[in-house]
């Protein structure tokens with residue numbers, strides 16, 4: 001493919017160049033590092049994940065958890081819980097896994113689980129963009145739209 005560019009204006013030329021780069025490398029202009037501690041200051045509600053990154057059809061999310069969530073499973077998605085601050089109990093039907101700070105747990109698709117945070121916990125989640133927080137269970141905690149922060 002050949003592009004004929006008339007460079008009569010520097011600004012126009014760079015705009016043209018940016019458009020081409022956006023098509024080839026859509027994330028090129030988003031190469032900014034993310035500070036998790038800073039992002040965690042931007043919200044306080046519990047059980048309301050925020051999107052802080054996206055790659056390969058996966059979302060990187062931050063959430064603050066407190067209390068008991070609902071039992072649910074994700075039919076098609078594995079779900080990673082990385083504990084940034086606090087201590088998270090992830091209950092399964094036959095056992096409970098205690099995930100401490102700087103530890104993570106991957107919950108395989110199809111496995112029923114219930115996160116329980118006795119004290120507030122900050123977590124990073126890594127899962128496909130299609131993942132709904134309450135999985136196969138729908139209730140007042142279900143979030144279909146997540147904010148980017």
Ligand code: NI
Pocket residue numbers: 072073074079113133134135
């Ligand atoms: Ni889940």
